[in-house]
Amino acid sequence: MSLLRHVLAPVMSALVCMGTSPVALASALPAYPEVRAAHRPSALTLLDRQGTPLQSIRTDPTARRLPWVALTDFSPALRTSVVLAEDHRFHAHTGVDWSGLARSTWANLAGDGAKQGASTITMQLAGLIDTDHARPAQGRSVVGKLGQIAAARELEARWSKAQLLEAYLNRVPMRGELVGIPAASRVLLGKHPSGLDAAESALLAALVRGPNAARDVVVRRACALMQQQRLDCAALEPVASRALVPGASARAVQPAPPSDAPHYARHLLRSLKPPFPATLTTTLDAGLQRLAVQALRQQLAELSLRHIEDGAVLVLDNATGEVRAWVGSSGAALSDAAAVDMVLTRRQPGSTLKPFVYAMAFERRLITPASLLEDAPAQLMAGSGVYAPQNYDHAYHGWVSARNALAASLNIPAVRLGVMLTPDALFDRLNAYGLAIRQSGGFHGAALALGSAEVTLFALTNAYRALANGGRTANGRQVGTSAAAWLVGDILSDNAARAITFGLDSPLVTRGFAVVKTGTSKDLRDNWCVGWTDRYTVGVWVGNASGAPMQAVSGTVGAAPVWRTLVQALHDGQPSRPLPMPAGVVRQLVAGDAQPARIEHFLTGTEQAEIRRGGHTQAAAQYHGIASPQQGALYAIDPDIPPKVQRLVFEGEPGQWWLDGKRIGQGARVSWAPWPGRHVLELRLGGGRVETVRFEVRGASINSARPAASASRPAR
Structure with missing residues (x-):
């Protein structure tokens, strides 16, 4: 040395x-403490709110x-x-x-x-x-x-x-x-x-x-x-x-890293900048996250024969907006697109937009929950064609209260309200709730009320959370009135009001208070169930990431069972209770047409003790000659909708109906499957009187080979 x-x-x-x-x-x-503190694992481990490991995600590929x-x-x-x-x-x-x-x-x-x-x-x-x-x-x-x-x-x-x-x-x-x-x-x-x-x-x-x-x-x-x-x-x-x-x-046999929230991990990672921490405590609840994954996979496995493989779940805390569960996919075992985060993917929301339509109509005092709305065939001009909305079950219920129309998810009353509000005003309101719809109200027209626009599960669930909070959004903005939002919640928690469509025993029924709405998009491509309790908002989507249609999967069959499982678990041992009635809402005993006497809720100043059909009588409903279609009407065929679902309804005085020289029916109303071309409709009445209307049907050839099971049914 x-x-x-x-x-x-x-x-x-x-x-x-x-x-x-x-x-x-x-x-x-x-110094040693600096070296140890600066050590960064190549993977970030997400912890739930109690410190339980949930997900490991690689942050250093080298x-x-x-x-x-x-x-x-x-x-x-x-x-x-x-x-x-x-x-x-x-x-x-x-x-x-x-x-x-x-x-x-x-x-x-x-x-x-x-x-x-x-x-x-x-x-x-x-x-x-x-x-x-x-x-x-x-x-x-x-x-x-x-x-x-x-x-x-x-x-x-x-x-x-x-x-x-x-x-x-x-x-x-x-x-x-x-x-x-x-x-x-x-x-x-x-x-x-x-x-x-x-x-x-x-x-x-x-x-x-x-x-x-x-x-x-x-x-x-x-x-x-x-x-x-x-x-x-x-x-x-x-x-x-x-x-x-x-x-x-x-x-090598290695202990498997936690992998319960991969999509949420990637979502969080996009908001972080290097150097990444070794662990990150999140707002997720490990037990709830794993239950959401399990419930979704089990439900999709049971529906596998109906051509459905993808799903997503989001659970939010009403008070804080914190995410309690985020499931972006059903997983590689079920899905061909397991890497796609369906919480953040835009899809058509179907009838889940109806609560915002009714809240706006209540707020503007166009209707009350007791108002009678007509559920009957309607043909609305839409650009160069005619929009003829139909109910999910293809049936019409006549005069129904606004309460029943919303709770039972009837399409035609919602479309009529959307037209009254105007598509542009509805577009602005939906975006004020954070839905970030891209095309204008004019682009969607009357169909906007039935969810023709595309939104994400993240945005939709947060919008429902805003309704749960009286119209206050995540960024603290007050949209509409808390009283109108409360009325919507009161209606959508009324199991009896939804019975005409869903029955008294469905997956929408929970042990405690819960507000819930389902939705199914055009051609059964998307299926939703979103709602809130006194503490949480839960959103579920099921469908196919590829956009392929499902077979006979409605909101109650597809997404609702998962939603109910989570709501029941969230309130196990602590039942959800109805939200207190805010200022600006009053109770009133109501009697009148089409409804038995009952207690109803109104915005202050709109209450009524008796509800009539607003001047509509049987005599007023009689037609003289041909009432529909109008002279020169132009209709558009949708090639994505099976022919058995697309029908034009001809209405007028009772008589014989002839189309292009062929007799097609008799009475005051007949229906016809539209076919491209110019047509001449005749109504032959007594005394030799003949009423004539000319109209045109445009559009691509109908795909007659499409199976009836995938028929387009605007959502429940």
Whole structure:
């Protein structure tokens, strides 16, 4: 050692004369707490609100590092093997093994064999935490070696031996992309480093010397280590067979990382900037998240014969807006598009937009919950054609209260209200709730009230949460009035009011208070169930990410069972209670046409004790001649809707109906499946009187081969 110092002295003196002290070469190295705090695993682990691991997501594709492991959590066998292999005088020297450095120097000067290194664990660590002291590919210069020596001395002066060894074990490069003993132990051997035995420890210690060395070289070095410890090398062969064969990292039995919220993890990751933390506590609830995944997959598995494979779930806390569950896909076992986050994908929401239509109509005092609305065939001009909405069950219910019309999800009354409000005003209101509809109200026309626009489950569920909070959105904006929003919630929690469509026993019925609305988009491509309780808002979507139609899957058949499972679980032991009636709402006993006497709720100033049909009488409903279609009417065929669903209704005085010279029916109303072309409709009445109307049907040829099971039924 003294001879080596004698050899290095002139060099060190020369550096001092040049104004470069070896100590200066050791740039201000960080302290142990800084190094440990700066350690970043290559994957971010999401924790739920109680600290339960939920999801691991890779954030560094260039290397695989695990969370920092304390020295006491490495097995004694591993610590012994690494020190023996890399620096057997580690616990005795102060950063530099001078005798070892001397032997290495003379051997390298002799030039009679391979280059020998003499870097201690401390010297190697200096290069791992500061690239200025890392070994260049062409080898170190004398100046570089002196800087490494000075850095090691500085580390030894400031760190304890335990801290040095702990940092080294966590930072040392291992095989391939693996960094640190914890990653190598987990990936190659499927073990936590605390459980490594003597053979496994020797193998990993040998890899420290040559991370990517050939199998026989690693095994030979590992065996030498075991022999130094007077251990039998026989146990090495099975360990090497597991860890060192090609593809070992893929086949090793490894503890599966948590994977319960992959889409939410990617959503959060987009909002973070490097460096990423090792763990991140979220607002998710692990139990609820796993239940949502399970309920969705179970429901889709039961519906697999109906051509449905995808789904999504979102659960929000009403008070804070925090996400309690986020399921973006049904998973690879069921879906061909498992990587697509359907919580953030735009789809047609169907009838789930009706609550916003009614809330706006209540607020503008166009109607009250007791108002009678006519559910009868309607033909509305829409651009160059006529829009003829139909109910889901293709039946008409005559005069019904607004309460029943909304709760039972009747389409025609909702469309009439949308026209009264105007599509542009409705478009503005929906976007005020955060739905971010792209095309204008004029683009969608009257169909906007039935959900022809595209929205995300995230936006729709947040909009429902705003209704639950009296019209206050996530950004604190007040949309409409709290009284109108409360009326909508009161109606959609009324199981009796929805009975004409859904019956008294459906998946929409819960033990406690719950507001709920289903929706099905055009051609059964999307199926929704969204609603709120006194504490949570739950949104569920099912369908096919590809856009393919489902077969006979309505809102109550598809999404509602999942919604109900989650609502029941959220309020297990703590039933949901009705929200208090806000100022501006009054109760009133109501009697009148089409409804028995009952208690109804009104906005203050709109209450009525008796409801009549507003002047509409049977006499007023009589027609003179042909009432529909109008002269010169233009209709458009939708090629996506099966022909049995698309019907034109001809109405007028009772008589014989003839179309293009052929008799098609008799009475005051007949229906006809439209066909492209110009047509002449005649109504032949008594006394030889004939009424004539000419109209045109335009559009692509109807796809008559489409199965009836996928018929377009504007949503329930």
